[in-house]
Amino acid sequence: MLDLSSLNNEQRQAVDALNGPVCVLAGAGSGKTKALTMRIANLLEHGVNPSQILAITFTNKAAREMNERVAKLLNNPLVSDALTISTFHSFCVKLIRWNIKNCQYLSEGFSIVDSDDMKALCKNAILSLNLDPAKFKPGTAMGYISDKKNHLVWYDQYDEEPNQQVWQVIYKMYQEQLIKFNRCDFDDLLFYTYLMFRDNPGMVDKLQDRYRYVLIDEYQDTNEAQYSLVKLLTSKYRNLFVVGDVDQAIYGFRGSDYTNILNFNKDYPEAKTILLEKNYRSTASVLEAANAVIENNKKRVPKKLIATTNERFPIVSFEAADERQEASWLYYKIMDLVGRGPYNYKDIAILVRNNMLTKPLEDVFIVKGTPYHVVGARAFYDRAEIKDSVAYLKFAQNPKDMLSMQRVINKPKRGIGEKSVLAISNYCTNNDLVFVEAVEQLEAQDALSSVVTSAKGKAGLVALKDAIKNFRQSLKTPNSKQNPLTNKIHQYFYNVGLFEMYNPNNASPEDEEIYKNKLGNIQNFNMMAEEYRPDEENKTLENFLDHVSLMSDADTHKENENKVTIMTCHASKGLEFPVVFIVAFEESVFPSWQAVNAEAFTGSSLPLEEERRLAYVAFTRAKKQLFISYAQKRRSGYKESYNDPSRFYNEIPCQLLDEE
DNA sequence: ACCACTAGGATTTTT
DNA sequence: TCCTAGTGGT
Numbered sequence: 270m271l272d273l274s275s276l277n278n279e280q281r282q283a284v285d286a287l288n289g290p291v292c293v294l295a296g297a298g299s300g301k302t303k304a305l306t307m308r309i310a311n312l313l314e315h316g317v318n319p320s321q322i323l324a325i326t327f328t329n330k331a332a333r334e335m336n337e338r339v340a341k342l343l344n345n346p347l348v349s350d351a352l353t354i355s356t357f358h359s360f361c362v363k364l365i366r367w368n369i370k371n372c373q374y375l376s377e378g379f380s381i382v383d384s385d386d387m388k389a390l391c392k393n394a395i396l397s398l399n400l401d402p403a404k405f406k407p408g409t410a411m412g413y414i415s416d417k418k419n420h421l422v423w424y425d426q427y428d429e430e431p432n433q434q435v436w437q438v439i440y441k442m443y444q445e446q447l448i449k450f451n452r453c454d455f456d457d458l459l460f461y462t463y464l465m466f467r468d469n470p471g472m473v474d475k476l477q478d479r480y481r482y483v484l485i486d487e488y489q490d491t492n493e494a495q496y497s498l499v500k501l502l503t504s505k506y507r508n509l510f511v512v513g514d515v516d517q518a519i520y521g522f523r524g525s526d527y528t529n530i531l532n533f534n535k536d537y538p539e540a541k542t543i544l545l546e547k548n549y550r551s552t553a554s555v556l557e558a559a560n561a562v563i564e565n566n567k568k569r570v571p572k573k574l575i576a577t578t579n580e581r582f583p584i585v586s587f588e589a590a591d592e593r594q595e596a597s598w599l600y601y602k603i604m605d606l607v608g609r610g611p612y613n614y615k616d617i618a619i620l621v622r623n624n625m626l627t628k629p630l631e632d633v634f635i636v637k638g639t640p641y642h643v644v645g646a647r648a649f650y651d652r653a654e655i656k657d658s659v660a661y662l663k664f665a666q667n668p669k670d671m672l673s674m675q676r677v678i679n680k681p682k683r684g685i686g687e688k689s690v691l692a693i694s695n696y697c698t699n700n701d702l703v704f705v706e707a708v709e710q711l712e713a714q715d716a717l718s719s720v721v722t723s724a725k726g727k728a729g730l731v732a733l734k735d736a737i738k739n740f741r742q743s744l745k746t747p748n749s750k751q752n753p754l755t756n757k758i759h760q761y762f763y764n765v766g767l768f769e770m771y772n773p774n775n776a777s778p779e780d781e782e783i784y785k786n787k788l789g790n791i792q793n794f795n796m797m798a799e800e801y802r803p804d805e806e807n808k809t810l811e812n813f814l815d816h817v818s819l820m821s822d823a824d825t826h827k828e829n830e831n832k833v834t835i836m837t838c839h840a841s842k843g844l845e846f847p848v849v850f851i852v853a854f855e856e857s858v859f860p861s862w863q864a865v866n867a868e869a870f871t872g873s874s875l876p877l878e879e880e881r882r883l884a885y886v887a888f889t890r891a892k893k894q895l896f897i898s899y900a901q902k903r904r905s906g907y908k909e910s911y912n913d914p915s916r917f918y919n920e921i922p923c924q925l926l927d928e929e
Numbered sequence: 930a931c932c933a934c935t936a937g938g939a940t941t942t943t944t
Numbered sequence: 945t946c947c948t949a950g951t952g953g954t
C-alpha cells in the first residue's frame with residue numbers, strides 16, 4: 270500500500286486527483302517532484318496500466334530519476350519498462366520513428382542535426398543567395414527559423430514583416446536541404462510531430478487511447494508547439510496534470526510561453542488548481558532574499574514561498590577587485606566550508622550566468638587541486654574527433670546524409686578533395702542513388718575516374734564504401750552480450766581508418782600526447798554505445814545516436830562524485846545544493862547586457878524580468894547557505910569591463926546580508 | 930590535394 | 945585572447 274502520510278494537504282490533493290485536468294502551481298522547493306512521482310504511483314495503485322501513463326520531464330536525467338523513484342515507491346522494478354517518462358524531444362523522436370510513414374518530410378533512418386550543422390546549412394543558404402554573411406548572420410537565421418518553428422509556422426507561410434522576408438527565403442532553402450538529407454533539427458521534432466497529429470486523426474486517436482494519463486513537469490517552459498501537441502493528445506480523456514511555477518519561467522528566449530500555465534483554466538474550465546507554497550528546501554534567509562527579489566517583477570501572480578524552518582544564515586557577499594580575486598576568494602571559502610564546516614565538495618555548487626565565467630574559476634581550481642566538475646561537458650561532443658565519429662555513424666545510419674558524408678569522406682586523408690566530393694554528390698543526385706549504390710555503380714562501369722582522379726582517391730573511395738556496407742550488414746544481426754553494438758562500431762571505426770589516423774606511433778613527438786588523447790576520446794565514445802542504457806536489445810545505433818543528439822548539458826551532472834559542481838543557472842533548474850555560490854552578480858552579466866539594453870532602447874522589461882526569474886531560480890537552489898560575489902573589473906575573454914553590482918543584489922534586504 | 934599562415938570574429942541562456 | 949575559417953603557396 271502506498272504511504273501518503275509524508276504529504277501535506279495540498280500535495281495530497283494533487284496526488285489524489287486522479288482524473289480530469291489538474292494544474293499545480295508549485296513554488297521552488299515545494300515538493301513538486303514528490304507530488305508528481307507519488308501521483309504516478311497512486312495512478313498505478315488504482316489499477317491504471319503503466320503503459321497508459323506519459324510523463325514529460327525537462328531533462329533525460331530527471332526522467333530516469335523519476336522512473337526509478339516510482340519503481341522504488343511501488344517496490345516493483347517491472348513498472349519502469351512500461352512507463353513512458355521522457356523529455357518532449359525524446360518522446361517526439363520515438364513517435365516519429367514509430368509512425369515514420371505519417372511524416373511527410375522524413376523517412377526511415379533520419380538523423381538529427383546539431384547546432385553546428387544548422388549553422389553551416391544556414392551559411393550555405395545565405396551564400397547561395399549571394400548575401401553577405403557578415404550582414405546576414407547565420408546565427409540570426411537560426412534564431413528566425415527556430416522561432417517560426419516553435420510557433421508552428423512553415424516556410425511557405427508568408428511573413429508579413431517586410432524586412433523579415435529575406436530570412437523566410439533562407440528558412441526555405443535551409444529546410445529543403447534538411448529534407449533532402451533526410452535530417453531534421455530539434456525544433457522539427459516537435460513541429461513534425463504536431464503536423465502528424467494534425468494530419469492523421471486516426472493516429473492521434475490511437476495515441477489518446479494509449480496515453481490516457483499525461484503529466485507534464487515545468488509546464489511554464491512549454492512553447493506553442495509543445496502546448497499544441499499536448500492539447501491534441503489529451504483532448505479525448507482530458508486527464509492532463511501539469512506542474513509549474515511562473516516565477517521560474519526562464520526559457521522565453523527559445524519560445525517558451527508561461528501564459529500557457531496561466532491560461533490553463535481557460536482551456537480546461539473544469540480544472541482543479543492546487544497551490545504549493547510551503548518550501549521544504551531552503552533556510553528562511555534564502556527564501557526571504559528570493560521573495561524580496563522576485564517581488565520586483567510586474568508581470569506575475571503574487572506568491573510567497575513559506576519557510577518550514579527557522580534556520581538562517583547570513584547571505585555572504587564579496588566585492589572583488591577583479592575576476593581573479595573573486596576566484597581565489599571562492600577557493601578560500603570552499604576550503605573553509607569543507608575543512609571546518611560540515612560540508613563536502615559535492616555539497617557545493619557554483620552558478621554562473623554564462624559559460625565564459627567558468628574559466629577563471631577553473632584556472633584557480635586546477636592550480637590549487639580543488640576537485641570540481643563543470644556540468645555541460647557536452648564540450649566532449651564538440652571535439653573534432655568525436656564529431657567525426659558521430660558523423661561516420663550518422664552517415665551509415667542515414668545514407669542520404671550527404672552533410673555527414675562531406676565531413677568524413679576525407680578523414681583520414683583518402684585523396685578525395687572538394688571537386689571529387691561535388692562530383693560524387695552530383696552523381697548521386699542525378700541518378701537518384703545513395704553513396705554506396707553510386708560508388709558500386711561507378712565501380713561496375715569502371716567509371717570511377719569520372720569522380721576521382723588519383724589512384725589513391727579511387728582506392729580510398731571503394732574502401733570507404735566497403736566499410737560502410739559491412740557495418741550496415743553487421744547491424745542486421747541483433748545485438749547481444751557476445752556481439753554488442755560497441756564491437757560493431759569498433760570494427761567500423763577500424764575499417765575506415767579512424768584509429769590509424771590517431772595512432773600515436775604515427776605522430777610527431779610534439780603531437781604524440783594529442784593523438785593519445787584523441788584516440789582515448791574515440792574509444793570512450795565507443796564505450797558509451799554500451800553504457801548508455803541497460804537493456805541489450807534496445808541498444809540500437811538509432812537509439813544511441815538519438816541519445817547523443819538529445820543529451821542536454823544538465824544530463825552530464827554527476828552527483829555521486831565528491832566534487833564542486835560548476836554550472837549555468839539554467840542548467841541548475843530542478844536541482845538543490847546545501848551551499849550555492851553565485852558569481853559575477855553584476856550589471857551586464859546578470860542581468861545580461863542584452864536584457865539591460867532591451868529595457869534602455871526598446872523599453873521592454875520582459876527580458877529583464879526573465880533575468881530576475883533566473884536569479885530567483887539560482888537563489889532557491891540553496892538549501893542552507895548562499896554566497897554572492899561580484900567584481901569591480903572583469904576581464905571576460907577579449908573584453909574588459911567595469912560593472913556595478915547587479916540591480917538584483919540591491920533588491921536583497923540589507924539585514925540578510927553579510928558583506929565581506 | 931594538402932599544408933601553413935593570417936585575419937577577423939566571438940559568448941547569454943538550450944533542446 | 946583565443947579559435948576558426950578562409951587563402952595562397954607548394
